[in-house]
Amino acid sequence: MTLRHLLSVPCGAREPYTLRRLIPAVVCPAGEPASGREPSGRRERPDPAPPFAPVFGGLLFEAERDDRGGLISPRFLGMAGPASREGWERALGRLFHPARNIGAALAASRLLPEGASLDIWLALPSPPRGQEREFGRVAGRRLRFALRQEDRVTALLWWADGAAARWERLAAAAPGHRCVFRGFVFMRPYLDANDIHVAKRIAEELGSRGMGLLWCSNCGTTPAHGTDARFDGLFLRPTRFGIDSRDGDGSGFPDAADFSVRHGPGVVVWVPDGSPERLRRWLRMGKAHFAGRPHLFELGDWRETGLIDPASPAYHELRAYLSGIGPPAVPPGCAPQGEADEAGCGRSAGNTGQTGREER
């Protein structure tokens, strides 16, 4: 599977993403040059030029907490109530709203030029290992994560199957869309032995269902460099770069870049506070170290910060960066410790067969 440049879409329980908000992440007016040169390997545009050009190659939707404060994303581990079946189900309902979030992405993708497509990825929720409270009943069983590790797998697969089913219904009701549902992303960077077991089981099960599984890990995290869970792709977050009060020189970035060169993962551009200046520093470093790699942009809630807003200079710098580095030149490493084969992992994850030709 060839990954493309992705943008994280953090979905809180309150304000969904509307079509108007998502359009700048998906397309921009084709007449506005983002940079002086076309990315290598891209075909010439048909004449007359389409009205819009692609921006990101895909969107990663991440539900954060449910509407009652229950845990969904591991980003809120210890900062949310217990995970529950009802909360996760309501989160699916919001993610696959016909006119919001993924529904809005489907609508926005209609603006893509012919031959282009938009990948859709979903962040997997986090079933906390130590949660004593019952998660809920799935497949006739009451799930208790603290008692049975396998219940965590059951909950995740139930959710993934629910997402896939909702995708089928929503996509079928949106004729003319250009989205491709690619699969899921394991978001928790730290994996202990139990988590690795869960990740392996999920990877196997999703693979058998034709869905992909990516992992967002931190460079240096346990055991990012040694797990045998077969992810279809790995994005590394050079975390140390994100904190500029310490040194501001991006000391973690070269380490991540070195690892990437040896093992082939993508990179997470991590600007949680949405600071344009921090984003600029990332882009400077990224051009030097990660030009050929797939990027995942984690920019916090970019509606608040305006980073993905045509009125913001940072938005145009970001577009110029994407145009400058072009689509990823290599598939992401799927097996840390150099186990990836030359064709990436060789696992097909898309369920529609659509592939964007103007990949970003």
Place this chain on the structure above:
Amino acid sequence: MKVLHGPVEIASQMGNLCAALRRRGVKASAYNTFHTYLGYRDNVYNTDPYELEWLFPSALKHFDLFHFHYAATLLPDYADLPILRAAGKPMVMHHWGNDVRFHDLAREKTPYVYTGDSPPNEEIRRRLAILSRHISFAIVQDYEVYPYVAPFYEKVFILPLALDVRAVKPRYPDAQRKVPLLIHAPTNPRFKGTEHIEAAIGRLHGEGVRFRYFRIEKTDNREAIRLYRMADVIIDQILCGSYGMLAVESMSLGKPVVGFVREDLLPLFPEEPPIVNTNPDTIGDVLRELIAEPRLRREKGLEGRRYVEKHHDLEPVSAQLLAIYKEMTGKG
């Protein structure tokens, strides 16, 4: 109130304190990046420093108060402290001993102490200087640790070690048992004085004194506690001059505890701890007496249980901790 504890779990204290706070309506979460064979997992999210950094932006928004442990904070080189301070978040540093025990000062207090696991004095001083630049308050478990940090902080609170004593069913020593079982469980033998203890054990065996001895090491905490239940005497640390979590756990089980508490510290505890006091010079005699006196073992076991119920149980400790938080936040 939402409180974060992290990032080093020592003697299950973060987990215990969070459990206690939650009973009082505080939303407390603990994150641990220090993983040992002890396998602490109750009430704690086990993680690593990289994930902690990833969680930091969410934590900054979510938590009202940050309670750090063992001279460590959430980001490398204390990079989080100016951010937290600028955000107006109250912070407290909980020091545990080896993180701040200045070598020379410790030896002034007692000749027995082992400080080989503490950083060099200059490093301790450097860390405390940075920490106290941003954090006004510290917590220590007793007056043994207090003097190391007192010169640095605006205020240092004493908070006894916390244990859910009432959840532990005591098993007092059998007053009829003629051949008692002595248990010593060193997480760090050089710090605990294991060499002196086992030399004394060897001498007693050589004298023909009848007892059994079992040393527990590199054992999961839950399994260790199961083994302590079988003991007639528990030997804690005999060098540093105060008692630790093994003593508290053992007293909760109703076991007599042998340890070394400095004479000058005894009046500074809220009540004199019923530790059977010894040191490397007297350990043999103290053990001989306990082995010979089943009733003394039982008496000490009963006293110990009463003591920890009063001073180390989650209820009194969490009440003190909440009072500390209130004082820190100006709501005291």
